[in-house]
């Protein structure tokens with residue numbers, strides 16, 4: 001199966017193979033292409049804006065379920081090196097990549113194509129993915145790829161810097177919800193996992209999809225998408241493109257934040273489309289609760305509001321089972337936990 005990685009066989013392939021052609025009702029179709037300035041943008045350099053930033057972030061998470069962060073303090077050089085290392089990784093010869101191939105969810109470093117369920121899929125997604133935990137780097141580094149030679153050095157630095165940004169974002173969201181700073185830290189964001197997608201140029205982007213429609217199951221995700229468009233969010237019954245901003249991070253609200261915030265914030269349904277010209281890399285960092293973590297609408301938030309808790313409590317690992325059983329149907333997952 002190692003050689004099923006799209007990046008290993010797609011060069012000069014024409015036309016798009018049948019197993020990648022989605023039925024008409026699932027194809028990308030009509031989308032609102034990203035409009036300049038359409039994204040909610042949070043500028044972290046405006047120190048003065050403490051209360052204003054809290055307000056802007058909460059509003060963006062209510063209206064869109066995502067926002068983009070600029071001037072976040074992570075250097076342009078580190079972002080470029082990180083993307084460079086991943087591009088090099090996916091461009092390595094097929095034999096080199098084959099040694100990392102794994103769809104076993106318990107494996108500490110996984111490289112696969114489409115989804116973990118490739119062999120049972122009707123149609124495949126035009127993407128490869130590399131996933132491993134990344135913070136603290138010294139705990140996980142022995143499981144990371146050794147090639148390209150700078151992989152471990154660059155990805156360690158990236159993981160440390162993104163951890164700082166994640167803490168800043170969690171604290172601002174906690175405060176914005178009226179919770180103590182640090183509320184979303186600790187067990188709720190114990191695991192930091194890197195999930196890197198590689199979408200090679202696609203022979204027919206109108207017929208294919210890069211990634212299925214889903215809401216991330218975790219707390220939230222920070223995604224760096226360099227200058228190639230492909231991410232879309234589902235809002236008011238339509239797919240809307242997310243404009244790639246150089247050096248920015250897209251913060252995507254996941255299922256857990258919707259539940260913890262008792263529906264104050266909205267988890268965002270999103271997917272990825274492909275293009276025929278340029279390979280696209282998206283570097284996702286997932287902020288994930290520990291598997292035994294108990295999750296429920298935050299007691300302090302419920303106390304201060306007039307609304308009763310909307311969801312019952314559960315352990316995160318149990319949630320993952322429910323999530324998997326609902327095949328990406330976000331509303332069905334939420335419904336399962338509704339009181």
Ligand SMILES: O=C(O)CCC(=O)C(=O)O
Pocket residue numbers: 195197211216223225230231232270271272282284
């Ligand atoms: O490639 C993208 O922009 C989307 C990635 C994504 O949604 C994910 O990895 O969960």
Ligand SMILES: [Fe+2]
Pocket residue numbers: 214215216221270
């Ligand atoms: Fe996602």
